[in-house]
Amino acid sequence: MSQNVFSRISGFYKRCLEDRLSAIEALGVLDEDARAHLASGGGLPTAVADRLCENVIATHALPLGLALNFRVNQRDVLVPMAVEEPSVIAAASNAARMVRLSGGFTGEADPPxxxxxxxxxxxxxxxxxxxxxxxxxxxxxxxxxxxxxxxxxxxxxxxxxxxxxxxxxxxxxxxxxxxxxxxxxxxxxxxxxxxxxxxxxxxxxxxxxxxxxxxNLTVRRLVRVTATASDEALGGAEVASGIARAIRFAELDPYRAATHNKGFMNGLDATAVALGQDFRAIEAGAHAYAAMSGRYRPLSTWERIPGGVVGRAELPLAVGTVGGLAEVHAGVRAALQLVGAKSARELAVVLASVGLASNLAALRALASEGIQRGHMRLHERKRALAAAGSGGAAASPSGEAKRFAPERADGARVVQQGEGET
Missing domain, CATH: 3.30.70.420 (Hydroxymethylglutaryl-CoA reductase, class I/II, NAD/NADP-binding domain)
Structure with missing residues (x-):
């Protein structure tokens, strides 16, 4: 399989689902089983599910999407995310694009x-x-x-x-x-x-x-990542200064730090779920580490520098590329092929980079137009889907479906304006 991935796929969100999958298949990162699994719509056979946990009655699906534009330690990375929240993938992709303009994310992970x-x-x-x-x-x-x-x-x-x-x-x-x-x-x-x-x-x-x-507080298994974003990429010096002020707020106030860290974990958790990682252990370790000083503190910081901001994050991160769900879940195997990490340490750096990107996206929104404007416009898709009924807008050309299409387009325009991968 090819290792020369280019994660900057402009207009990816505008394509239909089948065309997106074809574009990923053309990159040559998936083996035949992974291609077949994704082409089938994904999912977990109930026979497999019944062996994974107790009292199984069905499976419960989440959307699987790709965050784009990530460049980590000089390697382009496709980031699979399993998440129901419409703004998480778009926001992480957009922040990764901003960081990419300054060289991408760099990081290192301790021995496992x-x-x-x-x-x-x-x-x-x-x-x-x-x-x-x-x-x-x-x-x-x-x-x-x-x-x-x-x-x-x-x-x-x-x-x-x-x-x-x-x-x-x-x-x-x-x-x-x-x-x-x-x-x-x-x-x-x-x-x-x-x-x-x-x-x-x-x-x-x-x-x-x-x-x-x-x-689960794995203090000898830490990962550290850094990233830089310019004033121009962020939308101006005022926005960059607002991000720095937001960090000071999180450092001073544990009530704010909790929400700051939730924003960091948004993208990390979604990626961990897609990759079959123990996101519960990851969450427990991250928040315990945030409180180790005796005061709950932010996992990431952004410092004002001439012409931009530099972000840093450090947290314990125990992940694996072998064993676990990778042995039995075709979707997890496909996700691991997409991300292309050759070791658990490399995978940890990717996950922490996704967390830092999600954090930057949230801070940028808070420091500029506020979190709700873009966030709620993207939520219009879910509201329209609920109005259309459980079959979804695509189920029939009804009046509800007709109303759904413009709202999807409006969501796409929000993405284009700053919440997505373009």
Whole structure:
């Protein structure tokens, strides 16, 4: 499959669904199974769904779209998003176009190190017990590696041990084992390690054994991205200065920071869902990291520089390109082919870049015309569809359908004016 993707596809939103799919197929990034899956309209067979979770009665679909214009670490990227919100894809695409004019997004991700936790209560002389645990580092790492031989054979495995005293008075000790998990998200691997080493930890430290499980606050698996947008691309110096003022607001006020971070996660979550990632774990880790200083803070910032703004984001991001839904869900496999990431670390940088783009789009709207104008115009499509009934406007040439078409065109014009990919 081709790796020379050009993500700047002008007028993509104006094409019919079949023409959009043909344009993507022509890029050569999809294998035959992925092309067939997307051409069929996507979806998950109920027989597969019935094996993925309990009490299945049907499947529940979301639209799958593409965010365009993304250039990440000098590579053009097609970004699949599964989301019902009409403005998310358009806004991310437009922000990516602005950033593209200044060279695109750059980023790096830490090695894929996950955290296994073993809890102990009622530990006598908890500080001395913590010292004994650290001194037994080699034995603990060996015990952890013995539980995941296939990962060790692939170059992963246990890398470090840490002991944290949570309460000397109550004798609460938690032991962390840090596990490198390759291109997997790694949750099951890390849970296996936690359960395997727990008896040895208890013998070393004493006390009552508690929980043995991963932490979704993966502080040794951070991703960092940066991007620049010029005053001209943003719509003027006043807009750029407004973005900087909005950041100060988010840094000072956790009520604003929560909404700021929701805007950041809008695009990231939609991409994570399309790619079969554990978006619940991603959300938990991101918001916990935002509060680690003791005050809830923004995950991303935008700083005023001469002629524009520079954005930066840092957050924990545990994602995978192997295992999980990629093994059983044809749509996830197709989405992974579209994004073209060769490793979990590369995928993490793409996801964080999408988050930063979504954040920039929201801040730009807030600093200029306000969030509602473009947002609600794009919502007209949903309102018209609801008015047309469950069959949708395309189901029949009724009066409701006729009213739907102009509203779709109006939504497209909003996209053209700044919410979309052109």
């Amino acid at each position: 190190i996950m955290t296994a936790q073993v809890q102990l209560d009622d530990v006598p002389d908890v500080d001395a017990a913590a010292s004994r645990v650290v001194a037994a580092r080699a034995s603990l790492l060996a015990a952890g590696d013995a539980a995941i031989p296939r990962m060790v054979a692939r170059g992963g495995g246990c890398r470090d041990v840490e002991a944290r005293v949570l309460s000397a008075e109550l004798g609460v000790l938690v032991v962390h084992l840090y596990v490198e998990v390759g291109d997997a998200m790694g949750a099951n691997l890390v849970d296996t390690v936690a359960e395997a080493v727990a008896p040895l930890v208890q013998r070393i430290a004493g006390g009552t054994l508690g929980l043995r499980i991963l932490s």
